[in-house]
Amino acid sequence: MLGLNKKDTSLLVAVALLVALAPIILNPFPEGSALAQFNAGYPDLMQRFVIFGIFAVGFNILFGLTGYLSFGHAAFLGAGSYAGVWMLKLLTINVIPAILISTVVAGLFSILIGYISLRRSGIYFSILTLAFAQMSFALAASVLTPITGGETGLQTALDDPRILDGANTTGNIPAPSLFGMEMSDSLQVNVAGWLWTFNVGYYLAGVILLIAFYVAIRIFRSPFGLMLRAIKSNQQRLTYTGLNTRPYMLACFVISGMYAGLAGGLMVAMDPLAGAERMQWTASGEVVLMTILGGIGTLIGPVLGAGLIKYFENIFSKINSNLLHEWFAFLPDGLEDFVVAIIYPFIGKGWHLTLGLMFMAVIIFLPGGLVELGQKIARKMSGKSDDKQTKSTE
């Protein structure tokens, strides 16, 4: 189907099902129950899952296929975000131009950075991209304040021109929308205690994730993708055969940058604010973590990694000592305090610590990331040895 083989088709269908049913799957616990804390099926987090999924899939096209580790991908995410907000401010509150232009702007920006950075490989390439990203961050945070809003960030305002929209009479800043459907509009369905939220913005981002995912599969399977893998395995040999790898690398870098820009555009479409810290090196590092955690060079891995990190950031960081005491209230007093004292460093503000420990565990025991974990389980279940190994990789 769609030029994909059977395995890839089923992978795409599986991802499509996951995206479509996420509001139900991510809310496994009934509303009001003690475990509802761990539900992730609310619009903001689901949007983040798919948007960072797109970001990580794009990053993986560069890192997974060519082995070039870019430490500056956040710069494209940020550039896309700023372009997106400007479209929402100047053109129209409809999100379509914002998403398109942010992808284009990030693409142009990555041509510039890629052209310079790709003259080097390995660690030098990483450092160059890191330098460019930090430079963009510093520029956005101070010198370019008229364009970027500086530290406060760029947001929509009441007196923006929005030349394609009619005059605004509501006295409130319009919310980003798709032909009248606001991104924050949701349909809430309450079934026997479970609350499912079907959000417009989430499904828009979800559809775009599927398109992005499909394109990524096609790139992975194309002769172009094969060439990129050849670069990863031995660039020198390729050069000796008389082949110029630079155009391939640049194309790959730009595609990857456009994915990041697309993610940035979607982010501002869901929440019309772009801040400079979106370009900081920590944001670049985050997408590296997502990719490694999920599985480098696999198709589905980065999406899973993105989901896991965002889950930790949003769910674990919100557990406070008060909640812990509630959960363990059934224990005798002294024991309760003891248990809470043990767990407390790992939740709330300690979520980085938990994530770090998990990251170490994955690197040590599952170098192939979550995808490897899935494969191991699948192999155990089916009892077969390793004919399934390539199921969702490569």
Next chain:
Amino acid sequence: MSKLDLTRRGVIKSGAVAGAGLALPTIFTASSAAAYVNEPTGSTVTLGFNVPQTGPYADEGADELRAYMLAVEHLNGEGDGGMLNTFSSKALKGNGILGKKVEYVTGDTQTKPDAARASARSMIEKDGAVMITGGSSSGVAVAVQALCQEAGIIFMAGLTHSNDTTGKDKKANGFRHFFNSYMSGAALAPILADRYGKDRKAYHLTADYNWGYTTEEAVRTSTEAMGWETVAAVKTPLAQTDFSSYVAPVLNSGADVLVLNHYGGNMVNSLTSAVQFGLRAAQANGKNFEIVVPLYSRLMAKGAGKNVAGIFGSTNWHWSLENVAGARYAGTNAFVKSFGEKYGFPPSQAAHTTYCQTLLYADACERAGTFNPCGVGQALEGFEFDGLGNGPTLYRAEDHQCFKDVLVVKGNENPTSDFDLLEIVDVTPAAAVTYDASIFGGELGSCNPGA
């Protein structure tokens, strides 16, 4: 993917589930029948405390959170009641808000607008918070305020000192109790002119972001009006930790006052640098060289240690205020007492402003008789109150900014304890720091109940 198994039992089961789903859906979209977003229907009401728990302002965030928990205790009628006893409005009865027990959720802003908004959105969408409060950076406050405006939630700003929060970026759903850069400048300038003379030459080092700009501008404008001259204003990166290269040229620039528009760790480092370069002991233009820090906090003074001795600055509130300046500032001692009993040390100004904000919100709900953001906003607009430690205070309707006396402080020369680091020099009356609401531009817009 597995094969599709159709059995009679399976079909009936899934049919029943689907039927139940269609039969009893309570469907409400953003534009449906509920009067406002997250209307509390049970016996509890949830507030969202969004503070930095990690990052450069984590100390302030931790103190804010302590104050929030104390405020919730007092609202629910536990503890000794703190400032509820001194607050001029008597609408709060210690039985929660409007009879509903107050519960709270917490989140980590990481002092990043993005993370702060993510955390606030999850509080609104997942936990059903009816009010968001917190933040200890103006960038975060402005970002979260805009989000709350969009979502139809009240935002009670925490520690944010930039003019923009209630100036250029003010919003109908956002309210600020803390003072701002303009007020700092207006309060400091007369004292500085009095102590240091009217013919000074100032050199500014300014943190390179929004808050730094507005503070520098406020201090420049008000000191220049007194006759001072500004020799140079140099911007320093926010992430800078070593300021020696910025401090070195100061002494030979012809200036005789150094103004450090820095906050938190920045200020601690730049001040230490300046002292190490011998600026305090130096002479310039035949006068003693002086250093000024426009925004002071006790936590910063603690970080800078002995270096702060004798250095002037302004602050929103200090725990010794009632003892020093008298009963006009009633509430201070009550708050310090209950905070001290619970945590073992006096509260910072960040803790004070967030505690007040929580009480003010709860009180506004009681007086309005509803949690509806529009009703609460109306109750807060133009509200005059007393007994929250700052003396008589006005919540101005035009920009949702509180107007109250501003404290001019200096680093204590002989501190008697770890907390006795600032000495109150003077209290500038609210009238002297009041400005026209329109000078910073921006529009409030209209209140948004979200539904």
